[in-house]
Amino acid sequence: MVDKKAKVDSLVEQILYHKRAYYSGQPVISDASYDRLEDELRTLVPTHPVLELVGTGEAADAEKVPHDPPMLSLAKTYDLEELFAWVKGRGLVGTFKVDGVALSLVYKNGDLSLAKTRGNGRFGEDVTAKIRWVSDCPGKLQGQVPSPIEVRGELYCSEGGFARLMGEMETLGLEKPTNPRNIVAGILGRKQHVELARYFQFFAFDAVVKNETKLFHTEREKFSWLSAHKFKLIQVEFLDSKESITAYLQKAKDFWEDGDVGIDGVVFTYDDLSTHEQLGATSHHPRYKMSFKWPGQTAVVTIKHFKWLTSRFGIVTPVAVIDPVYLSGAQISNVTLHNAAYVKLFNLKAGDTIEIIRSGEVIPKFLQLVKAADGNFAFPSKCPSCDSVLTFDEVRLVCPNRTSCPAQRLGSILNWIRYAEIDDLSEKRLQAMIDLGLIEHMSDLYRLKEEDLLKLPLTKEKMARKLFNNIQKSKNLSLPHFLGGLGIEGMGRTSWEALLQNFPSLDKIVNLLEVDILQVEGFAEKTAQQIVSGLKAKKEDIHKLFAVGVRPIAFEPRKVESGVLKGKTFVLTGALSQPRDEIVKKIEKAGGKVVSAVSMKVTAIITNETSSSSTKAKQARELSISFWSEEELEKHLRSLDDS
Ligand SMILES: [Zn+2]
Missing domain, CATH: 1.10.287 (Helix Hairpins)
Incomplete structure (x- = not known):
């Protein structure tokens, strides 16, 4: 595959x-x-x-097409208290708001028949020919699907994709866009080169169908339908408390800070679709959705000089050092320039005037080149931390010295400290430990004695004892924390939890194959490869940690009913030969569930009258849901337990 x-x-x-x-x-x-x-x-x-593709791919002028229902704007707030007041204790679904172009994909009989931009919300532009190039937008939906069904989401360009796209535009002799934020709209607006859209990605955020409450009861059901039909989702989570909302916002900030994808906030939607119907929308925005944003501020600054920093994954990132400015309430003197390809493509160098943006209290980022100074950009040839000769992979500069590069070592031990939740062990203290030769590997932390810790600057007996205890205490950490602490690219605690739910032990995890991982919802090929190769590379780290007595706590997966009807949902209708209660009991005993309303989630209608004209039967036919007779149900119940 x-x-x-x-x-x-x-x-x-x-x-x-x-x-x-x-x-x-x-x-x-x-x-x-x-x-x-x-x-x-x-x-x-x-x-x-x-x-x-005819010729080299010139597209006709984009046509204006209507949206029904309109693609409204979103109400927004910058204030947490205002957000909580809007929540009113309701269950919410959160998703990150990607910085891109909102798109509507219309599927008829499962085929992508029209793709249009949001435009002014009432009319958008037909961009179907371009969107056929976006691999995240399936041309055909598998299985029985309602027709028509519209999938809404955000088309965007990742930092890596942007650098590759710019490279190709350069070789094609096309004018480069000045601003990485506008690239998606820019390409969609072009008449030529529809194929450049293949650098774009798509996250779905809504499914729209007529009479939607017949199909879905909750926002969560919509998202699981989207995921089942191969649409990518971005960090969709159910939230039901102030704590979970606050934690989710923090996660968004972290993602923003080290992600390859730009987000400009978070969107919350009431989970229960019946409240959507009750509340409706203003002419501007639906009342059941709210976006939370962090105020962003921009500034125009001059690059004084460059710093290149090696991350724990060996990626050498360019940072522009500028004269200090105040942005969103903090003094800024460092600006990330994203990756080496940006430096090359925008020919960035000392003396250039650039616009930067800072929002959400994260590290400020390069936005666009305002005025170029004379001269040419330059890459460092060696790793600033270990002097190894760097390689350039088209987007990023990489230090190949995975085992003994000090910057990578510091970064990975820091990551361990964060996941193992070792209090009082700051980056400064860690650096001092390394400088003093006390540790080289995260496992060395567990060999430290109190008297070793006394050698650290500003560390008296009381603090040394506290640090020692904190370190020892962290030996028994949860398995998701243990795995997160190993520092495999793209894998944080929540992703490990999702995998552990299916493979609930360290033994199972280290022996995973790519095919196993691909079976778990939300894991794509690239991540599966990273996990397998990452775990292989971390084998020695795991041994070393076990050797010093680190023992992750056994993972307890959430209970899922077992049985032949596990995960299946049924609706009963019409006259049945046994009492309904009896049938319900049998289904539940086999792990199934009986509900009263027909929706996409329903596996089958249990009825002896397959040609029934009851409302439920009609709805089920519209949705192409199977009909099982009592006899068929019994047959399923008798079949061997396949779970
Ligand atoms: Zn290095």
């Missing part, structure tokens, strides 16, 4: 390259060789848009 995607990508690249060469009058290969490339791709993906 992994190989197939790489193969498809490579074929698409080759076909595009040769198409352009051909249309510019300078073909590089023979027509026959070219046809072979197309044939090969056709066997892998018969409907790939590159196969239907």
